[in-house]
Amino acid sequence: MYGYGLLKGLRVTLGNFFGRAVTEQYPERRPFISPRFHGFFQLDLKKCNGCGVCSLSCPNGAIQVTSERDENKKRFVTGYKISLGYCLFCGLCVEACPRDALRFTQEFELSSYRREDFVCDLLEIEKREKICSREPA
Numbered sequence: 001m002y003g004y005g006l007l008k009g010l011r012v013t014l015g016n017f018f019g020r021a022v023t024e025q026y027p028e029r030r031p032f033i034s035p036r037f038h039g040f041f042q043l044d045l046k047k048c049n050g051c052g053v054c055s056l057s058c059p060n061g062a063i064q065v066t067s068e069r070d071e072n073k074k075r076f077v078t079g080y081k082i083s084l085g086y087c088l089f090c091g092l093c094v095e096a097c098p099r100d101a102l103r104f105t106q107e108f109e110l111s112s113y114r115r116e117d118f119v120c121d122l123l124e125i126e127k128r129e130k131i132c133s134r135e136p137a
Helices: 004-017 053-057 092-096 122-134
Strands: 041-043 063-069 075-083 102-104 119-121
Touching (some): 041 122, 075 122, 092 102, 119 122
16 A cells, blocks of 8 residues: 555654653652662762772773871872773773772763863872861851
């Protein structure tokens, strides 16, 4: 039959036209985000010992961990940088962390116009959050 494909397409279009709207009103209402969502990273300095397993497990090499040893031969983190421009958000670094010091957050608004904004120092972010949480409101 001639025009059968057109009628089939119009049936799908009309079914969606009169159906329920699926548009999210994003800025006014925050969308539901699954607890397993791979958003931004959070580093727990109390747990992290700077072993570098997360940087070795990253397929793109987007993580750079620097650490030093103190007088008791205990390792501590001196730098933790993630290049989000190269990150796949695959979660291999979070899974590989032996002490569960690295985890994902629910933050998903990571866009920027400058390339420099995609290199994040998680050590500085963690220190800044500790200072802000101690200040009285």
